[in-house]
Amino acid sequence: MNTTAATTTSLPNGRGAAAVLAAGIGSFALGLFAVLADKIPSIKNWTNFYNPTGPLSGVTTCTVFVWLAAWAILQMRWRNREVRFGPVGTVALVLLALGILLTFPPLADLF
Amino acid sequence: MGFGALYLMACSGALVELYRRYCSQNTAQPTARDETFLRVYLAVMAVLAWLAVITGSYIIYPWYRAKPPAGTTDLAAFPRYFLLSSPHTSAWHNMGMEWKEYIAWIAPIAITMAAVVVLQYGRRLKDHPQLRNTVLCFVWASLVAAGVAGFFGAMLNKNAPVEGGDTIHLVEGGTK
Numbered sequence: 001m002n003t004t005a006a007t008t009t010s011l012p013n014g015r016g017a018a019a020v021l022a023a024g025i026g027s028f029a030l031g032l033f034a035v036l037a038d039k040i041p042s043i044k045n046w047t048n049f050y051n052p053t054g055p056l057s058g059v060t061t062c063t064v065f066v067w068l069a070a071w072a073i074l075q076m077r078w079r080n081r082e083v084r085f086g087p088v089g090t091v092a093l094v095l096l097a098l099g100i101l102l103t104f105p106p107l108a109d110l111f
Numbered sequence: 112m113g114f115g116a117l118y119l120m121a122c123s124g125a126l127v128e129l130y131r132r133y134c135s136q137n138t139a140q141p142t143a144r145d146e147t148f149l150r151v152y153l154a155v156m157a158v159l160a161w162l163a164v165i166t167g168s169y170i171i172y173p174w175y176r177a178k179p180p181a182g183t184t185d186l187a188a189f190p191r192y193f194l195l196s197s198p199h200t201s202a203w204h205n206m207g208m209e210w211k212e213y214i215a216w217i218a219p220i221a222i223t224m225a226a227v228v229v230l231q232y233g234r235r236l237k238d239h240p241q242l243r244n245t246v247l248c249f250v251w252a253s254l255v256a257a258g259v260a261g262f263f264g265a266m267l268n269k270n271a272p273v274e275g276g277d278t279i280h281l282v283e284g285g286t287k
Binding site: 010011013015016017019020022023026027030031034050052053054056057059060063064067085086089092093096099100103104105106 | 205248249
């Protein structure tokens with residue numbers, strides 16, 4: 001993503017772009033981890049962080065970790081910058097859609 | 112379920128308010144009080160969404176997936192096994208619960224992001240049309256995610272009520 005130094009007095013869009021893209025990454029991570037935990041026994045066992053809840057506990061904990069880590073990294077890089085938002089927003093929405101689709105069992109079962 | 116229902120009700124209000132304030136042709140500047148109200152509203156929604164998924168995953172779900180002791184014939188107190196015991200109801204688990212348990216987590220991620228963006232930008236969000244439209248899409252997605260989770264939650268509870276209890280028999284081997 002091309003970035004330029006913020007030149008306007010208004011708040012640059014970098015921190016908003018960071019939040020949006022991180023939410024997309026988090027949503028996609030949720031779908032991806034859900035499929036992996038469902039299809040790969042070793043990952044299913046590894047994600048069983050809390051036995052009463054089962055693999056859901058590990059999948060969601062890892063998702064939150066990935067989301068917050070991505071947000072922190074992007075925030076550090078883009079906080080005071082003006083970002084070309086078009087590609088960032090598109091990628092975020094595609095990741096969100098993929099994340100939702102991967103949680104849908106009939107689609108997840110195709111893998 | 113209570114937190115999720117509150118969240119769903121609040122979500123439509125947030126969508127209307129975000130659209131009215133930042134996307135419509137409305138040129139009137141919101142007052143500082145209006146700004147504060149929306150910020151608090153979205154922050155409360157984020158808290159509700161996190162409470163809904165955390166209590167759902169760590170309090171209700173263990174009751175739902177409790178394993179019946181060997182020899183149990185009445186599965187009424189073990190919703191997962193009750194649903195899977197009949198081909199007429201197994202889809203409620205295989206499709207409903209398996210989708211609900213994950214998609215619900217989209218809602219707190221999306222609404223937390225929206226709350227933080229509104230907190231940071233406030234009325235300046237009007238200057239960033241692409242950003243605000245993308246945020247609105249995420250809020251719509253959170254409504255859909257919470258709606259799917261709420262719908263299947265209600266239907267699952269109708270077909271196999273989760274009553275809870277003092278004793279939880281854990282599923283061995285980490286199976287879902």
